[in-house]
Amino acid sequence: xxxxxxxxxxxxxxxxxxxxxxxxxxxxxxxxxxxxxxxxxxxxxxxxxxxxxxxxxxxxxxxxxxxxxxxxxxxxxxxxxxxxxxxxxxxxxxxxxxxxxxxxxxxxxxxxxxxxxxxxxxxxxxxxxxxxxxxxxxxxxxxxxxxxxxxxxxxxxxxxxxxxxxxxxxxxxxxxxxxxxxxxxxxxxxxxxxxxxxxxxxxxxxxxxxxxxxxxxxxxxxxxxxxxxxxxxxxxxxxxxxxxxxxxxxxxxxxxxxxxxxxxxxxxxxxxxxxxxxxxxxxxxxxxxxxxxxxxxxxxxxxxxxxxxxxxxxxxxxxxxxxxxxxxxxxxxxxxxxxxxxxxxxxxxxxxxxxxxxxxxxxxxxxxxxxxxxxxxxxxxxxxxxxxxxxxxxxxxxxxxxxxxxxxxxxxxxxxxxxxxxxxxxxxxx
Amino acid sequence: xxxxxxxxxxxxxxxxxxxxxxxxxxxxxxxxxxxxxxxxxxxxxxxxxxxxxxxxxxxxxxxxxxxxxxxxxxxxxxxxxxxxxxxxxxxxxxxxxxxxxxxxxxxxxxxxxxxxxxxxxxxxxxxxxxxxxxxxxxxxxxxxxxxxxxxxxxxxxxxxxxxxxxxxxxxxxxxxxxxxxxxxxxxxxxxxxxxxxxxxxxxxxxxxxxxxxxxxxxxxxxxxxxxxxxxxxxxxxxxxxxxxxxxxxxxxxxxxxxxxxxxxxxxxxxxxxxxxxxxxxxxxxxxxxxxxxxxxxxxxxxxxxxxxxxxxxxxxxxxxxxxxxxxxxxxxxxxxxxxxxxxxxxxxxxxxxxxxxxxxxxxxxxxxxxxxxxxxxxxxxxxxxxxxxxxxxxxxxxxxxxxxxxxxxxxxxxxxxxxxxxxxxxxxxx
Numbered sequence: 041x042x043x044x045x046x047x048x049x050x051x052x053x054x055x056x057x058x059x060x061x062x063x064x065x066x067x068x069x070x071x072x073x074x075x076x077x078x079x080x081x082x083x084x085x086x087x088x089x090x091x092x093x094x095x096x097x098x099x100x101x102x103x104x105x106x107x108x109x110x111x112x113x114x115x116x117x118x119x120x121x122x123x124x125x126x127x128x129x130x131x132x133x134x135x136x137x138x139x140x141x142x143x144x145x146x147x148x149x150x151x152x153x154x155x156x157x158x159x160x161x162x163x164x165x166x167x168x169x170x171x172x173x174x175x176x177x178x179x180x181x182x183x184x185x186x187x188x189x190x191x192x193x194x195x196x197x198x199x200x201x202x203x204x205x206x207x208x209x210x211x212x213x214x215x216x217x218x219x220x221x222x223x224x225x226x227x228x229x230x231x232x233x234x235x236x237x238x239x240x241x242x243x244x245x246x247x248x249x250x251x252x253x254x255x256x257x258x259x260x261x262x263x264x265x266x267x268x269x270x271x272x273x274x275x276x277x278x279x280x281x282x283x284x285x286x287x288x289x290x291x292x293x294x295x296x297x298x299x300x301x302x303x304x305x306x307x308x309x310x311x312x313x314x315x316x317x318x319x320x321x322x323x324x325x326x327x328x329x330x331x332x333x334x335x336x337x338x339x340x341x342x343x344x345x346x347x348x349x350x351x352x353x354x355x356x357x358x359x360x361x362x363x364x365x366x367x368x369x370x371x372x373x374x375x376x377x378x379x380x381x382x383x384x385x386x387x388x389x390x391x392x393x394x395x396x397x398x399x400x401x402x403x404x405x406x407x408x409x410x411x412x413x414x415x416x417x418x419x420x421x422x423x424x425x426x427x428x429x430x431x432x433x434x435x436x437x438x439x440x441x442x443x444x445x446x447x448x449x450x451x452x453x454x455x456x457x458x459x460x461x462x463x464x465x466x467x468x469x470x
Numbered sequence: 471x472x473x474x475x476x477x478x479x480x481x482x483x484x485x486x487x488x489x490x491x492x493x494x495x496x497x498x499x500x501x502x503x504x505x506x507x508x509x510x511x512x513x514x515x516x517x518x519x520x521x522x523x524x525x526x527x528x529x530x531x532x533x534x535x536x537x538x539x540x541x542x543x544x545x546x547x548x549x550x551x552x553x554x555x556x557x558x559x560x561x562x563x564x565x566x567x568x569x570x571x572x573x574x575x576x577x578x579x580x581x582x583x584x585x586x587x588x589x590x591x592x593x594x595x596x597x598x599x600x601x602x603x604x605x606x607x608x609x610x611x612x613x614x615x616x617x618x619x620x621x622x623x624x625x626x627x628x629x630x631x632x633x634x635x636x637x638x639x640x641x642x643x644x645x646x647x648x649x650x651x652x653x654x655x656x657x658x659x660x661x662x663x664x665x666x667x668x669x670x671x672x673x674x675x676x677x678x679x680x681x682x683x684x685x686x687x688x689x690x691x692x693x694x695x696x697x698x699x700x701x702x703x704x705x706x707x708x709x710x711x712x713x714x715x716x717x718x719x720x721x722x723x724x725x726x727x728x729x730x731x732x733x734x735x736x737x738x739x740x741x742x743x744x745x746x747x748x749x750x751x752x753x754x755x756x757x758x759x760x761x762x763x764x765x766x767x768x769x770x771x772x773x774x775x776x777x778x779x780x781x782x783x784x785x786x787x788x789x790x791x792x793x794x795x796x797x798x799x800x801x802x803x804x805x806x807x808x809x810x811x812x813x814x815x816x817x818x819x820x821x822x823x824x825x826x827x828x829x830x831x832x833x834x835x836x837x838x839x840x841x842x843x844x845x846x847x848x849x850x851x852x853x854x855x856x857x858x859x860x861x862x863x864x865x866x867x868x869x870x871x872x873x874x875x876x877x878x879x880x881x882x883x884x885x886x887x888x889x890x891x892x893x894x895x896x897x898x899x900x
Binding site: 062120122123126127129130137140141143146148154155156158159161163164174177178179211247248266268269272273290291294295297298300301302328332333334338376377380383384385386387388389390391392393394395396397398399400401402403404405406407410411415416417418419420421423425429430431432433434435436437438440441444447448450451452454455456457458459460461462463464466467 | 492550552553556557559560567570571573576578584585586588589591593594604607608609641677678696698699702703720721724725727728730731732758762763764768806807810813814815816817818819820821822823824825826827828829830831832833834835836837840841845846847848849850851853855859860861862863864865866867868870871874877878880881882884885886887888889890891892893894896897
């Protein structure tokens with residue numbers, strides 16, 4: 041991996057480099073996606089069946105678009121029982137963690153008859169998109185579905201493209217069943233997003249759509265945003281490790297590589313004050329690459345967006361970490377918890393040498409759907425928050441309104457909204 | 471107002487009618503907005519000065535784009551001191567209510583060395599857009615700025631278009647000062663949004679942009695979304711009142727009209743089981759219209775989107791209210807609190823005959839920036855939540871990781887992510 045001394049210029053170049061990973065060549069797909077959405081709005085199920093035949097080579101109709109109980113049972117037979125047990129243990133941890141995110145309705149009252157509050161209500165229905173083929177990750181099913189379940193969403197509809205035989209990847213079905221999905225449909229791509237947003241004969245409309253997907257899925261989600269809600273658009277993954285001379289270079293190398301294997305746009309960055317650590321990590325990376333199965337992707341990812349940054353002070357390391365605002369941040373130093381207090385921007389923060397990033401991807405409990413590409417400055421991990429909405433509660437008695445009613449009339453008149461003023465005045469007319 | 475018996479057909483027509491209020495003719499503006507954003511990215515301040523001259527007729531330069539302390543003091547002289555006092559009292563209520571929305575970092579630990587948590591951090595910087603001219607509402611400044619202040623946002627930059635003399639509406643400046651804005655710039659339209667999103671010599675980039683605006687502002691916000699965060703795009707306003715025979719028709723009429731005066735796309739709906747109440751409200755509306763200053767807007771709004779819906783049962787009233795999911799919902803019945811328990815979708819819920827909607831617009835404390843046009847099914851009022859972000863915290867000891875490390879390796883290998891498996895395995899190699 042390249043080792044670079046951090047200074048204003050190298051930092052600027054690096055940050056510009058990372059932002060280049062955002063896909064900008066949307067236009068060529070946008071028209072196709074609009075067309076697919078319009079077709080689904082107009083022809084409904086018929087459009088879903090036609091597109092599934094065209095894009096997935098599978099024959100789907102009203103009789104088989106929904107996954108049956110038998111198909112789910114078959115999936116359990118096809119999946120290694122050890123994996124099923126692991127999925128169940130991971131599920132327990134994810135349920136535990138997300139249970140602590142639950143928000144509750146509250147109110148505050150005063151003896152004059154004032155009641156103010158905030159009512160928390162789960163969304164009624166959610167759509168979860170799950171990619172097909174090689175990108176079908178059971179862990180991702182758990183992470184997208186469980187927060188909705190914890191929030192209290194009643195209807196959780198999953199869509200995923202079938203293979204040519206009209207089958208869904210068994211790991212997806214098992215994870216869906218374990219997580220508590222209520223219905224599963226064999227349809228993928230922009231057509232699935234359109235169906236979830238607008239409804240067809242077979243698939244009822246939902247309130248919000250979550251889950252990762254390819255460029256068509258991402259654009260379709262953006263297009264239906266506002267009509268329904270969506271999670272954020274997933275970007276390329278990244279890890280940043282802050283480490284000092286006390287860190288084990290072999291662990292750091294392995295962690296950087298675990299991110300690099302995702303795809304060629306993934307970014308792995310080590311920031312350290314230790315020249316010796318930098319050199320050792322670089323050597324360990326070279327050693328590991330030889331034995332890893334996804335070597336080609338890793339090499340491209342590291343060549344493009346892998347960096348070892350040398351800083352003069354730990355404060356400088358923290359500052360650049362905050363500027364990059366990475367999806368995953370590992371802190372492997374003498375005193376990781378005090379460094380954590382200075383971190384403003386990161387999706388998930390892993391503290392200490394045994395908290396490697398895949399622990400969070402699969403098992404610890406916090407969500408692995410995290411803000412990418414600098415958006416941790418303003419976005420948060422997927423959470424129970426994403427599956428609730430709030431309503432303000434306002435109740436005043438006559439006793440509470442009387443002493444302030446002239447204030448409201450003054451304010452409304454100052455904004456030239458006289459009917460607003462009238463609605464208060466009428467309650468105190470003689 | 472038209473009185474309609476609610477049935478499946480009338481409900482369907484009504485809901486389709488309401489959704490027609492979403493502006494769909496975006497295309498003609500979209501290119502102009504893209505062009506403005508690109509010009510600001512390229513020419514920075516220079517573009518802001520040129521557009522302000524072109525669109526607002528005002529000469530702005532690096533020396534006067536930022537509002538000075540003197541200008542703020544002048545604004546206080548220009549604004550009625552009674553209004554300043556009212557603004558201060560409203561501010562206290564808004565601060566109080568939003569203070570209760572604060573979320574705190576938490577963690578949970580187990581004696582084996584597991585620490586999981588969620589860190590809450592305020593956004594570092596926020597941009598607040600405030601329209602100019604007649605649409606400059608001081609109350610809206612308070613509602614957009616105070617939640618950011620409560621969240622702990624350090625930098626709150628406001629932009630607003632100047633009039634031809636290069637001045638900003640004094641009420642805006644006073645409200646901004648009272649609310650705690652840290653800097654104010656004389657620039658409006660898509661160019662202001664572009665400056666807040668990308669930065670210029672005079673205006674530093676922010677993390678999130680909030681506040682209402684015209685179609686150019688709305689499209690510009692949509693265009694920069696992802697690069698920065700935004701609040702939701704404001705739509706046409708609406709009120710729905712659920713009332714029974716115990717309600718005062720005069721109050722209801724006044725409340726329906728307070729919403730209708732906003733603009734011709736605003737919608738005012740009464741849902742009631744009482745034919746007598748329906749008739750009386752309709753008569754009172756006719757009487758009030760004669761004396762209200764915004765009569766023309768009101769008549770058009772009621773003709774287009776005003777309805778009195780008659781239902782057979784209160785349950786049916788509640789059901790249609792949940793389907794419409796209105797921005798403001800008033801419940802004026804014998805037992806409003808128990809009806810509230812059945813409400814799933816509404817921006818703000820006003821309970822009882824003294825809780826009129828303008829009380830919430832100006833004074834009670836809850837935010838008046840609310841989800842419109844059915845989006846209360848999945849969106850929430852603007853709140854402190856909008857100005858924070860969360861990071862997951864994960865820390866495991868060796869003792870905590872050891873018993874589960876094989877589970878993680880199994881899961882990662884099942885997803886064919888061998889470098890993920892390696893990052894766990896390396897910590898337990900002999």
